[in-house]
Amino acid sequence: MKKVLLGLFAVFLVFGLVGCTPKLTVEEAEAQMLKALEEQKAEHEADLQAAKEHTDELLAEKEVELDNLKTSMKAESDAEIEKLKQEIAELKEVGEKIEEQLQGYELERVLGEDFEVVVKENRLDSLFKGEIEFDDEDIDVEEVLSISDDLKTLVSGFDNDEFGETIYLGTDSKGAIEYKLVFKDEIDLESISDENSLKIKLLGTEMEIVEASEEEIKMILSEDVTATVGTVFGDLTVENIGENAVLVKVGDEIEVISEDSMEEVGDYEVMVDTIFYDEDKENRLAVLKIGTQLTETVQDGDAAELFGQDEDEPLWVWSIDMPNSIGLSLDKKLVDLDEEYKPLKVGDSLSLPGDYASVMFLKLTDVSYMNIDVYFDEKDLTGDEYENVVIFKADDEVFNLGDEDVDTVYVGYSGLYYKDGSYKRVNQDFFVVSYDETEMMVERSPRGFYFGEYEVRINRELNEFRDLVYDGVSLEKFDEMFVDYYGMKMDNIEDSLEDDKLVFQVPSEEVMATVLIK
Structure with a gap:
């Protein structure tokens, strides 16, 4: 079901009325246009909802009919029941498609992975695909919403230490989201004129272009x-x-x-x-x-003032690449919490003018956390003498050590131990943290041990931590909540190292982020 696209800047001049004035300012025209777009969007969603309700009613009727046939002595054969089952399956498929249109298009990614995608009419019903007429020829066009590989989830550990434990959706580059009307057939720019204008619909709004070059268009308002x-x-x-x-x-x-x-x-x-x-x-x-002001000329990168954007600080700017496409491009970075346009938290949306389409940070995986404490002590593991030991302690038996599942592991000079009455040594240099869907390996290294992708460097003689390293980079000065791309957390690594006690907050599974395009 396609949107009924509205006219550009609806300057509705009343025919034949003496004294009525056509002097709409650009601001008034913008306000009328945006209001019309909002009404159009609401009407479109209401139509989809009505279609869904009608399909649900038909489905309910067919299911009742099927139940009646099953219990009725009048059913002549199984073929009649099978026919009804087929009708019900088809109605369910229609209902699912309508539900998808109402809900939008979802993308799920691991943290830190980009949301690069090209969304067209087949994925988002509100986008247009069809033909326009120009120079006595039919031109195939389609609306496209593109997300670049610069849009991704951001975490405090690797993107901005001010994020704390909140995970954001953002970009450190302009142009991460673009909306375009793409011309699939060739257009001769020199043929565009006052007498032979190019009439299009952008964001559901009619536009009439009377001049065009590669990065500039002149249009009638x-x-x-x-x-x-x-x-x-x-x-x-x-x-x-x-x-x-x-x-x-x-x-x-x-x-x-x-x-x-x-x-x-x-x-x-x-x-x-x-x-x-x-x-x-x-x-x-x-x-x-x-x-x-009957005409306006805009260039690629200009503020999209015709769609309500501020001249000096626009969120959206013109994206003109004639004769290939015309549209809008995101003109802000979304990475700094102190800026007007901030990265998105779960539940936040970034919308095109008039809410024509939006990108919403829908949700994160709902996980629980297990604290794993790592600290030093002196223990007599062998029965001969006390030695400096690194201890791993959890609230449940999440450590897989050989054939044993335990809640405490002791790392001594001679190997790994667990306690079952007395200390028991296992003949291996690693163990696995197994918490619900999460599995992380902990193994000894020449300078300490590896906890998943982190290297913990220690001074065993002094029973103290020296550093926590990720991918060759020291984290010893990180004094905020640290969240990584798996979803694991550590609070104030700097103080933890100084206090000689690290706490790894391990999620029950890898945290995934979901974006909704609607």
Whole structure:
């Protein structure tokens, strides 16, 4: 079900009313347009919801009918029941498709992985795919919403230490999200003119382009209005309509405007689109475009003011790559919590003007956490003498050590031990943290031990930590909550190392992030 796309800047000039004024400012036109887009979006979703409810009703009726057949002695054969089952399966499939349209398109990624995707009409029902007419030819076009590999989840451990334990969705580059109307067939830019304009719909809004180059377009901002001889628009009067031109007057200024031409008269710009001439003066009609600013020229990278964007600090800017595409591009980085445009928390959305489409940080995997404490002590593991020992302690038996599942592991000079009455040594240099769906290996290293992807460097002689290293980078100065791309947490690594007690907060499974495009 496609959206009914609305006209650009709805300058609705009332036909034949003396004294009505067409002087809509750009801001007023923008407000009307955005309001119309919001109403359109709500109407579209209401239509989808109604279709879903109707499908659910049919499905319920068919299921009742099936139950009646199963219990009725009148069922002539199993074939009748099978036919009903098939109808029910088809209705369920229709209902699922409608539900997908209502819910949007979901993407699930591990933390730190990008959400690069190209979304078209087959994935998002609100996007348009079809034909427009230009230069007496049909041109195939489609709306595309593109997310680049710069949009990803951000964590305190690797992206911004100010994030704490909150996981965000953001980008450190502009242009991470782009919306475009793509021309699938070739368009000759030199053929675009006042007389042969390129009429398109962008964000559901009609636009008429009268000039175009690779990175620049000139467009008409007004819609057609119909006038007769004597029609008044504000202080502009249509004095007469001839076979090939229209005579208009503003104050003492008079201008003759030929068909398919535009002229300035007083504070107005007037274009004559079509003339319907009749010998009877009262029956003459002309289709005009009238406004204080009838055209506007924009370049690639300009603020999309026509769609409500601030001239100096736009969120969206024009993306013009003619004759290939026209659209909008995200013009902000979303990585700094101190900026106006911040990265998204779960539940936040980033929307195109008029909420035409949006990218929402929908959810994170719901996980529980197990604290694993790592600290030093002196223990007599062998029965001969006390020695410096690294102890791993959990609240449950999540350590797999040989054939044993235990809650405490002791790492001494001679190997790994667990306690079952007395200390028991196992003939291996590693053990596995196994907590629900999570499995991480802990193994000895020449400078200490590895905990998953982290190297913990220790001074065994002094029973103290020296450093915590990830991918060759020291984390000893990290004094905030540290969250990594698996979802594991550590609070204030700097203090933990100084206190000689590390606490790894291990999630029950890898944390995944889900984005909803709607």
